[in-house]
Amino acid sequence: MSRDEWTAVDEYITDVLVQPDTALVEALNASEAAGLPSINVSPAAGKLLHILARVQGALSVLEIGTLGGYSTIWLARALPPDGRLITLEIDPKHAEVARKNLARAGVADRVEIRLGRALDTLPQLAAEGRGPFDLIFIDADKPSNADYFEWALKLSRCGSVIVIDNVVRSGKVIDASSDDTSVQGVRRLNDVMSREKRVSVTAIQTVGCKGYDGFAVALVLV
Ligand code: SAH
Ligand code: DHB
Ligand code: MG
Secondary structure, eight states, rough: OHHHHHHHHHHHHIIIIIIIHHHHHHHEEEEEETTSSSSSOOHHHHHHHHHHHHHHHHSSSEEEEOTTTTTHHHTTTTTTTTOOOEEEEEEEEHHHHHHHHHHHHGGGGEEEOOOOOHHHHHHHHHHHHHOOSSSEEOOOOOOGHEEEEHHHTOOOOOOOEEEEOOGGGGGGGTTTTOOOHHHHHHHHHHHHHHHHHEEEEEEEEEEEOOOEEEEEEEEEEO
């Protein structure tokens, strides 16, 4: 099987089952037109995030890494009208594109974009007493994954779910001597999670239109 076949099947699943609406399609078109990298979650993965948030009965969601707001739209649409999503983004241009995409999708009222380094905005959130969040999606710079996970735990409650994207990196994650800082970031994250008694965690490998990667899911136990 090749990436072309994974993509063809992903497109079939997207057409038949995921059925993204115009606002989601336009969010990707607008992101591409603005020159953003095509590193958003796939439509199928976006819908999985949406379903997880619904299963959680989530009222509050935290996302680290907004880009053009594609995953943000999927997550925000899982919230009731009084639900809130905070998404953290370092790049003002990405945030600007996301703002328009979120407005077009009709979820701007539920979403707050916080501009800045997540390692600065996360302590601010904690200091403001924000949280606990019902679901936290970590999808920013991979070298900081372990730090983001520690902050996610601080901003969680018993029953919160933490999802971390891109934990397989085409299989490179098993190379302990990799000089890829993202791979080392995922491995450090896994070290931290493996020693952390307050979570139950697994990871799932995925193939599809984004190639070969995967995501981890952690359930907060205390
Ligand atoms: N969740 C998005 C994709 C996010 S891509 C989706 O699936 O649609 C990763 C994003 O994290 C990029 O927009 C990048 O600018 C942002 N980012 C990178 N380093 C960051 C940091 N230190 N703090 C906050 N955001 C960061
Ligand atoms: C990268 C980041 C992502 O969030 C992703 O889903 C795929 C790739 C990257 O930085 O390469
Ligand atoms: Mg990602």
